[in-house]
Amino acid sequence: MRRLLRNPLTxxxxxxxxxxxxxxxxxxxxxxxxxxxxxxxxxxxxxLGPSPAHxxxxxxxxxxxxxxxxxxxxxxxxxxxxxxxxxLVIGVPLGLVAGYLGGAVDEALMRVTDVMLAFPSxxxxxxxxxxxxxxxxxxxxxxxxxxxxxxxxxxRGQAVSVRQSGYVRAAEALGVPAPVIIWRHVLRNSxxxxxxxxxxxxxxxxxxxxxxxxxxxxxxxxxxEWGLMVSLGRNFFLTDWWVVVFPxxxxxxxxxxxxxxxxxxxxxxxxxxxxV
Amino acid sequence: xxxxxxxxxxxxRVQLSTxxxxxxxxxxxxxxxxxxxxxxxxxxxGCGKTMTGLSILxxxxxxxxxxxxxxxxxxxxxxLKRGPAEMRRIRGREISMIFQDPVSSLNPAFTVGxxxxxxxxWHRRVGSRAARQAALDMCSLVRLPDPEQVLRRxxxxxxxxxxxxxxxxxxxxxRPHLLIADEPTTSLDVTIQAQILRLxxxxxxxxxxxxxxxSHDLGVVAQVCDRVAVMYAGDVVEQGATxxxxxxxxxxxxxxxxxxxxxxxxxxxxxxxxxxxxxxLIHPPPGCRFHPxxxxxxxxxxxxxxxxxxxxxxxxxxxxxxxxxxGGDRPDASG
Numbered sequence: 276m277r278r279l280l281r282n283p284l285t286x287x288x289x290x291x292x293x294x295x296x297x298x299x300x301x302x303x304x305x306x307x308x309x310x311x312x313x314x315x316x317x318x319x320x321x322x323l324g325p326s327p328a329h330x331x332x333x334x335x336x337x338x339x340x341x342x343x344x345x346x347x348x349x350x351x352x353x354x355x356x357x358x359x360x361x362x363l364v365i366g367v368p369l370g371l372v373a374g375y376l377g378g379a380v381d382e383a384l385m386r387v388t389d390v391m392l393a394f395p396s397x398x399x400x401x402x403x404x405x406x407x408x409x410x411x412x413x414x415x416x417x418x419x420x421x422x423x424x425x426x427x428x429x430x431r432g433q434a435v436s437v438r439q440s441g442y443v444r445a446a447e448a449l450g451v452p453a454p455v456i457i458w459r460h461v462l463r464n465s466x467x468x469x470x471x472x473x474x475x476x477x478x479x480x481x482x483x484x485x486x487x488x489x490x491x492x493x494x495x496x497x498x499x500e501w502g503l504m505v506s507l508g509r510n511f512f513l514t515d516w517w518v519v520v521f522p523x524x525x526x527x528x529x530x531x532x533x534x535x536x537x538x539x540x541x542x543x544x545x546x547x548x549x550x551v
Numbered sequence: 552x553x554x555x556x557x558x559x560x561x562x563x564r565v566q567l568s569t570x571x572x573x574x575x576x577x578x579x580x581x582x583x584x585x586x587x588x589x590x591x592x593x594x595x596x597g598c599g600k601t602m603t604g605l606s607i608l609x610x611x612x613x614x615x616x617x618x619x620x621x622x623x624x625x626x627x628x629x630x631l632k633r634g635p636a637e638m639r640r641i642r643g644r645e646i647s648m649i650f651q652d653p654v655s656s657l658n659p660a661f662t663v664g665x666x667x668x669x670x671x672x673w674h675r676r677v678g679s680r681a682a683r684q685a686a687l688d689m690c691s692l693v694r695l696p697d698p699e700q701v702l703r704r705x706x707x708x709x710x711x712x713x714x715x716x717x718x719x720x721x722x723x724x725x726r727p728h729l730l731i732a733d734e735p736t737t738s739l740d741v742t743i744q745a746q747i748l749r750l751x752x753x754x755x756x757x758x759x760x761x762x763x764x765x766s767h768d769l770g771v772v773a774q775v776c777d778r779v780a781v782m783y784a785g786d787v788v789e790q791g792a793t794x795x796x797x798x799x800x801x802x803x804x805x806x807x808x809x810x811x812x813x814x815x816x817x818x819x820x821x822x823x824x825x826x827x828x829x830x831x832l833i834h835p836p837p838g839c840r841f842h843p844x845x846x847x848x849x850x851x852x853x854x855x856x857x858x859x860x861x862x863x864x865x866x867x868x869x870x871x872x873x874x875x876x877x878g879g880d881r882p883d884a885s886g
Contacts, residue, residue, distance in 0.1 A: 441655035447610055448650075449670060449721065450642030459669075463660040 278543045285539025291532035299348040311338035312346035314497040322515045332517035334508060340517060343499035344525050350500050351481045351529060354415050358480050359473055361419045366426025367469060371457050373427070374434025385431065388424035396421040397483055404492035411500070414493035418483050422476070429472055433465030440464070467544040475537030478530035485526050501526050556583040557761050558607070558729060559624040565602050567617035572833045576602045576617070578785045580859050580869065584729065584778075589755055589762040591772030591793065593808075594782030595829055600765045603782075604731045606631075607763075608648060609638045626728065644674055647722040651734040653715035657706035663717045664702025667724065674725045689720040692757075693750060712743035719750065726758060733765045748775050769812060773797055781805045784830050784840040787859070791866030801868040803845045839871065847872040 280286045303309050307329075311317070317337035325332045331340035373384040391399070396418075403417035437443060438461065446456050485502025487493035494500035496507065501522040508518030565577035577599040584590040592600050605611055606619050609630065623630040625646065630638065650656045657666060667689060668682040677685070690698030693716040706714055715735060722730055732751065736744040752775045755762050766772055772779050773793060780790035781804065789802040800806045807825035827844035830836050836843050842852035851871050859869040 441650055441652050442658040444610070445648075445650060445656040445718070445721075446658075448608055448642055448648040450639045450644065451673070452639060455673075459661075460658055463658070 279539050282539050282542065284535050285542075288532045288535025288539060291528055292536055295348050295529060295532070296352060298345055299352050302345040302349055306339075306342035306345045308339040308342040309346075311342045312499045322511065322518070324515070325517055331521040332515070334504070334518045335511060335515075340504075340521050343504060344501070344521055346499040347501045347504065347522060347525060348529075350411070350494065350498065351484060351526075354411070354418070354484050355477050355480045357415055358418045358422060358484075359477060362422040362426055363469070363473060365419075366423035367430045367462075369423075370427040370430025370432075371434045371461050371465065374431035375438050375453065375457050375461050377435075377438075381431070384427065388427045391421075391424040392428070394421070397486060400483060400487060401490065401492055404487055409492045409495065411494045411498060414484055414487045417487070418480060421483075422480065425476070426469065426472070429469060430465060433468060434461050437461045437464045471537055471541040471544060474533055474540055477537075478533035481529050481533070482526065555627075557586045557588075557626065558582075558584040558763070559622075560603070560607070561622045561624070563603065563606060563619070563621035563623065565599070565606055565611070565617060565619050567602075567611070574617075574832045575835050576785060576832055577606065578835075579603060579621075579782075579787055582780050582787050582790065584761050584763050586728075587755070587759045587761055588778060589752065589764060589776045591776035591779040592763060592765045592782055592787075593767065593769055593772050593779060596767060597829065597832070598782045599785040599832075600767075600782055601733055604648065604733050604763065604765055607729075607731060608642055608646060609633070609635075610642075643670070643727065644725045645727050646729045646731065647725070647727045648731040648733060649715070649718045649722045649735050651737050653711050653718045653735075653738070654706055654709075656718050657714055659706055662703055662705055663709065663714075664704075667702065667717060667721055670721050671724050685724070686720075689724055690716075692723070692754065693717070693720045695720075710743075711739050712747065715739065715743075715747055716750070719747075719754070723754060723758065723760065727760060729761045729763065730755075731763045731765065734767070735764070736771060737766070737768075744771070745774075751775060769797070769808060781808065784835055785832060786840060786869065788841065788870070789866070789868045790859075791863075795863070795866050799866075801862060801866065801873050802841075802870050803847050803872070804841050839869075845872075 280289065298305060306312065317333070319337060320333050321335055321337040323329055323333045329339050329341065331344060333339055369384055373381040399421040400414070400417040403420055404414055407413040407417070443456060443460050446460055484493055485500070485505070488500045488502035489506040491506065494503050496503065504522040505519050508522070512519045560579060560582040562581070563577055563579040564575070567574045567576050579599070582603070592603065594600050602611070607623055607625070607630065611617055611619065619631060621631065630641070633641070657663060664686055667686040668679065671677065671685045672679065672682040686702060687698050690702065695701050695713065695716050701709065701713065709717070735751065736747050739747060748771060751762060751764070754760065764772065764776055776793045778791065779793045779796050780787045781796070781802065782788070783804045789796060789800065789805045796805065797809065800809055804825070807823070810823045811825065813822060825844055830840060830843065836853070838853040838855055839845070839857050842848040845852065849871065855871070857869045857871045859867045860873070861867050862873060
């Protein structure tokens with residue numbers, strides 16, 4: 276952990292991620308106008324510039340942009356956690372089993388993931404969203420479907436290399452059953468790259484969700500989703516920049532922070548990247 | 552010695568398909584290990600020693616799919632006819648194996664104590680406290696100094712010799728009847744090597760475990776083995792009581808191997824070497840696999856595979872140049 280925070284860029288990423296998480300959890304307490312995230316409007320105060328009363332200004336329906344950005348953090352982080360969790364739970368075991376057992380099981384599983392990976396993730400997610408009813412839950416599902424094969428790939432690669440190691444051979448020679456070998460030996464020694472990849476991916480998931488919402492295939496109004504806010508505000512962008520810039524900044528900061536944390540983790544967990 | 556052997560391998564053929572072709576890794580006519588006996592399996596790198604060891608456990612490398620034929624009799628049953636579930640129960644409990652590189656044979660993510668206790672718990676179904684006590688007992692059995700401390704360490708914090716002691720403790724934790732030791736001392740210092748060999752010999756005396764010691768080092772085998780089997784290109788060419796085989800080798804390959812050992816008496820003279828190189832196991836030579844390098848080779852040797860024949864009470868050789876009842880040391884060039 277200390278090694279992780281020694282790099283100033285990583286420390287900054289960790290700080291931003293921590294702040295985002297805190298703000299997301301505390302949104303009902305910190306947001307000045309919580310009702311504006313829930314659908315209430317205030318047309319009298321529409322499109323006001325940043326001021327002490329509305330630090331991020333108000334949008335075309337008079338809603339406080341700061342409050343909506345804060346509540347947006349809840350959505351982005353929650354979707355990120357759910358997608359990541361599901362993708363790991365589905366993808367990693369399949370990859371470990373394929374890599375450890377090899378043979379026909381491996382072939383079958385990897386061809387399925389190859390087919391999935393043949394579609395660009397965003398495009399696949401868009402198709403799924405468009406086919407289902409576009410809303411936040413379906414967007415989450417769509418991103419998960421597009422995401423798990425990456426973890427299967429990664430976990431399989433790790434499993435294939437760990438399978439050759441002396442301790443796996445030794446465990447086999449002792450009659451340890453395959454599920455135990457996969458759990459105790461293969462998974463334990465494949466974790467580092469999977470952790471790194473999932474923190475790098477977190478930003479990409481947030482970005483994908485925003486992209487879907489921007490295109491109208493994800494969260495629907497009045498949900499305070501960042502991508503949706505950018506999308507709705509773009510008509511006023513030239514005159515009332517704050518409607519677009521603040522949610523945009525939130526997306527940018529989140530993605531950047533998770534990438535910094537991921538890079539830092541990679542350096543901290545990979546002994547080869549470690550400087551003496 | 553007269554009773555039924557613990558392990559008896561007959562006509563074992565292991566073939567692996569690789570990118571370069573079918574490798575005839577093992578073609579072994581017969582090999583036995585008696586109860587409580589230490590049998591050395593010697594030969595050059597790539598002659599099929601390790602493959603033989605792995606076939607006994609039914610653990611051929613997954614990277615090269617292959618076929619295994621023949622019979623491996625162990626305690627009254629043919630291991631090659633057992634299902635995977637039964638083989639898994641035999642591994643560890645009845646036959647276990649230790650490997651060449653002791654450090655990488657332990658999982659780097661757990662302390663050695665956890666790994667040792669885990670094996671004991673897994674097979675004996677005892678509680679964690681009992682397993683811990685059993686782990687400490689195993690440590691004193693393999694003479695690890697300061698076991699309390701050592702068990703709390705991770706493999707990379709221990710020396711190779713210590714890791715090998717842990718490896719032996721893990722392998723013997725379930726009191727198997729047979730321990731396959733695949734080059735257990737090759738990656739260790741000479742002094743540690745001697746200690747580990749003495750430990751294996753000593754444990755074998757105390758626990759009555761039979762040991763199949765795989766090594767390329769005749770010196771190692773001479774130190775600890777009751778019997779020795781010399782392997783060349785996938786087959787055992789000579790086997791018998793260690794003292795007898797080393798004092799009076801009959802197969803030209805064994806003779807060459809012994810002659811090429813450095814000895815103090817012969818200093819100053821170049822070491823004799825066996826001419827030629829180890830044959831490819833993709834296209835092994837017909838007949839006797841040693842004939843292209845053999846000084847006694849006769850036309851028959853390139854046509855007909857010699858069968859192992861008893862010569863004397865405790866020695867067996869597979870060579871046309873040796874008559875069935877020949878006990879003498881003189882080569883008979885007529886074949």
